[in-house]
Amino acid sequence: xxxxxxxxxxxxxxxxxxxxxxxxxxxxxxxxxxxxxxxxxxxxxxxxxxxxxxxxxxxxxxxxxxxxxxxxxxxxxxxxxxxxxxxxxxxxxxxxxxxxxxxxxxxxxxxxxxxxxxxxxxxxxxxxxxxxxxxxxxxxxxxxxxxxxxxxxxxxxxxxxxxxxxxxxxxxxxxxxxxxxxxxxxxxxxxxxxxxxxxxxxxxxxxxx
Amino acid sequence: xxxxxxxxxxxxxxxxxxxxxxxxxxxxxxxxxxxxxxxxxxxxxxxxxxxxxxxxxxxxxxxxxxxxxxxxxxxxxxxxxxxxxxxxxxxxxxxxxxxxxxxxxxxxxxxxxxxxxxxxxxxxxxxxxxxxxxxxxxxxxxxxxxxxxxxxxxxxxxxxxxxxxxxxxxxxxxxxxxxxxxxxxxxxxxxxxxxxxxxxxxxxxxxxxxxxxxxxxxxxxxxxxxxxxxxxxxxxxxxxxxxxxxxxxxxxxxxxxxxxxxxxxxxxxxxxxxxxxxxxxxxxxxxxxxxxxxxxxxxxxxxxxxxxxxxxxxxxxxxxxxxxxxxxxxxxxxxxxxxxxxxxxxxxxxxxxxxxxxxxxxxxxxxxxxxxxxxxxxxxxxxxxxxxxxxxxxxxxxxxxxxxxxxxxxxxxxxxxxxxxxxxxxxxxxxxxxxxxxxxxxxxxxxxxxxxxxxxxxxxxxxxxxxxxxxxxxxxxxx
Numbered sequence: 001x002x003x004x005x006x007x008x009x010x011x012x013x014x015x016x017x018x019x020x021x022x023x024x025x026x027x028x029x030x031x032x033x034x035x036x037x038x039x040x041x042x043x044x045x046x047x048x049x050x051x052x053x054x055x056x057x058x059x060x061x062x063x064x065x066x067x068x069x070x071x072x073x074x075x076x077x078x079x080x081x082x083x084x085x086x087x088x089x090x091x092x093x094x095x096x097x098x099x100x101x102x103x104x105x106x107x108x109x110x111x112x113x114x115x116x117x118x119x120x121x122x123x124x125x126x127x128x129x130x131x132x133x134x135x136x137x138x139x140x141x142x143x144x145x146x147x148x149x150x151x152x153x154x155x156x157x158x159x160x161x162x163x164x165x166x167x168x169x170x171x172x173x174x175x176x177x178x179x180x181x182x183x184x185x186x187x188x189x190x191x192x193x194x195x196x197x198x199x200x201x202x203x204x205x206x207x208x209x
Numbered sequence: 210x211x212x213x214x215x216x217x218x219x220x221x222x223x224x225x226x227x228x229x230x231x232x233x234x235x236x237x238x239x240x241x242x243x244x245x246x247x248x249x250x251x252x253x254x255x256x257x258x259x260x261x262x263x264x265x266x267x268x269x270x271x272x273x274x275x276x277x278x279x280x281x282x283x284x285x286x287x288x289x290x291x292x293x294x295x296x297x298x299x300x301x302x303x304x305x306x307x308x309x310x311x312x313x314x315x316x317x318x319x320x321x322x323x324x325x326x327x328x329x330x331x332x333x334x335x336x337x338x339x340x341x342x343x344x345x346x347x348x349x350x351x352x353x354x355x356x357x358x359x360x361x362x363x364x365x366x367x368x369x370x371x372x373x374x375x376x377x378x379x380x381x382x383x384x385x386x387x388x389x390x391x392x393x394x395x396x397x398x399x400x401x402x403x404x405x406x407x408x409x410x411x412x413x414x415x416x417x418x419x420x421x422x423x424x425x426x427x428x429x430x431x432x433x434x435x436x437x438x439x440x441x442x443x444x445x446x447x448x449x450x451x452x453x454x455x456x457x458x459x460x461x462x463x464x465x466x467x468x469x470x471x472x473x474x475x476x477x478x479x480x481x482x483x484x485x486x487x488x489x490x491x492x493x494x495x496x497x498x499x500x501x502x503x504x505x506x507x508x509x510x511x512x513x514x515x516x517x518x519x520x521x522x523x524x525x526x527x528x529x530x531x532x533x534x535x536x537x538x539x540x541x542x543x544x545x546x547x548x549x550x551x552x553x554x555x556x557x558x559x560x561x562x563x564x565x566x567x568x569x570x571x572x573x574x575x576x577x578x579x580x581x582x583x584x585x586x587x588x589x590x591x592x593x594x595x596x597x598x599x600x601x602x603x604x605x606x607x608x609x610x611x612x613x614x615x616x617x618x619x620x621x622x623x624x625x626x627x628x629x630x631x632x633x634x635x636x637x638x639x640x641x642x643x644x645x646x647x648x649x650x651x652x653x654x655x656x657x658x659x660x661x662x663x664x665x666x667x668x669x670x671x672x673x674x675x676x677x678x679x680x681x682x683x684x685x686x687x688x
Binding site: 155161 | 333340355363364381408
């Protein structure tokens with residue numbers, strides 16, 4: 001369990017270090033699949049809806065979203081460099097600092113005894129911070145979408161703490177919303193591509209004061 | 210049952226709009242939905258308090274205090290929508306009409322939601338639905354605004370989900386059973402784990418504050434309001450922000466019950482004043498009259514946050530201000546849309562003399578400007594006076610000084626740009642004969658909004674006053 005959370009935290013750093021869009025998408029996808037397996041290991045038994053959530057997560061985060069992004073990448077004919085606004089080494093250092101910081105921070109947050117040995121809280125916060133770093137520190141729209149996916153992964157990780165005690169409807173609603181979100185993002189990415197002939201968000205500068 | 214119909218009827222009409230064959234008659238579904246919704250809401254408002262449908266959902270004191278405003282706003286905007294879509298015949302309106310109706314359904318859902326996750330689902334879905342509305346115009350600038358809205362709004366909504374989880378964990382850690390209704394959370398009181406509660410408040414305030422457009426999370430607002438059609442701007446500025454404000458209030462109720470109300474009020478006050486200062490400064494410098502409305506909206510969100518931090522009297526005044534802001538902004542956005550179409554441009558450098566080009570819209574705009582800048586006898590004046598009075602009563606002298614100073618600066622900024630656009634000689638370069646002119650369909654709705662604003666100022670009915678006081682007493686019991 002903690003091994004998988006550690007793996008997900010490592011994938012944060014892989015994502016931050018990726019210089020090519022395909023490997024960034026890959027990192028986000030693998031992280032999504034790792035997270036999909038986690039609910040099965042939480043020890044709430046394998047009731048049908050835990051399995052359902054796990055399968056849906058693996059399918060959506062591991063296959064549907066990455067393939068949508070890869071398709072956008074292919075149709076856009078853009079070069080595959082990530083083009084960082086925050087260079088790779090500083091973003092890696094920031095990511096590592098965030099990981100250490102969140103482990104320290106989560107000491108300050110009291111946990112229930114059955115969660116005390118888990119790395120889920122620091123893992124979740126570290127992933128959220130890495131996602132935000134990607135969101136702010138990358139120029140390409142697709143890289144920003146990957147950052148957003150990572151942010152969602154972190155939140156999902158945190159949500160696992162609650163999975164035994166909140167009703168199914170919630171998870172279903174959240175998963176549905178996320179799926180719709182990706183479709184909407186996909187359509188807008190497509191529109192940006194057609195209108196500006198680029199997915200470099202630095203070109204989006206007409207609106208300012 | 211009526212409560213459910215408030216969500217179901219617009220949703221069904223949205224589905225009908227998506228399947229409707231005729232481009233010409235489809236927009237009429239908008240006022241149909243608005244009429245049914247308004248009739249149902251007012252029936253609920255005037256009748257006795259209904260039993261809650263379930264612990265998760267119902268027309269409670271808070272919904273009673275704000276939902277009728279959203280309903281009126283939508284109804285008047287929908288009448289404008291029919292005329293607007295007739296002018297914009299070159300665009301297919303299938304997605305636009307269906308999305309607007311679905312937005313009404315989701316706003317009704319989120320405002321009536323009394324459970325943390327249900328509220329989040331409503332807010333998230335409403336955010337996503339706004340996307341097709343924002344890039345209705347399909348220009349490069351509209352797409353840029355939509356992208357920024359999606360990234361900033363999406364991050365905000367993600368953080369509010371994280372905050373919801375933190376609040377859920379606070380409850381679980383305090384021995385809760387996983388019941389995330391606001392009533393259950395509030396009844397747990399001080400047993401909610403304090404560190405998690407603080408984390409939850411910060412994340413939820415940032416998350417829903419982004420939706421409201423509180424500074425410094427406001428960055429999507431000028432772009433989105435600048436590029437969206439006037440009717441969408443009006444519904445965002447009056448409906449979406451109100452929904453987010455309700456979300457903040459409901460979370461604050463839990464934080465108050467847990468005994469951390471002091472901290473929550475202080476952060477809300479600080480964010481509110483910061484929004485007001487920042488908006489006032491930007492109002493002095495902006496040259497674009499649609500972006501100006503966005504900064505004015507940020508300022509009024511600041512006023513709401515300040516009011517909500519000042520105890521029961523301030524909260525009741527803030528709920529009054531929700532009505533004044535929503536309906537007066539309606540007049541401004543719709544008349545600004547008319548002016549924009551008649552002028553073919555949006556900045557003070559390229560637009561002037563609009564009083565000749567679009568006489569009625571320009572005059573409605575001027576009156577609306579004075580109304581929103583708190584000129585008596587319009588509604589905003591009275592709600593802002595009440596907020597100032599409650600600040601003085603609770604000993605927030607410095608707050609009053611900053612508050613009034615910001616209102617003054619905002620007034621200067623608003624009138625400066627207003628005069629530059631309305632007065633002077635019309636630019637011949639900006640002639641746009643095919644803009645549709647000032648038909649009654651686009652003139653009457655903004656005028657109606659002004660009448661509402663006047664009505665709220667001069668003779669707000671007792672049932673509304675009671676609903677604001679009841680909601681404030683419900684959210685802050687025992688103060």
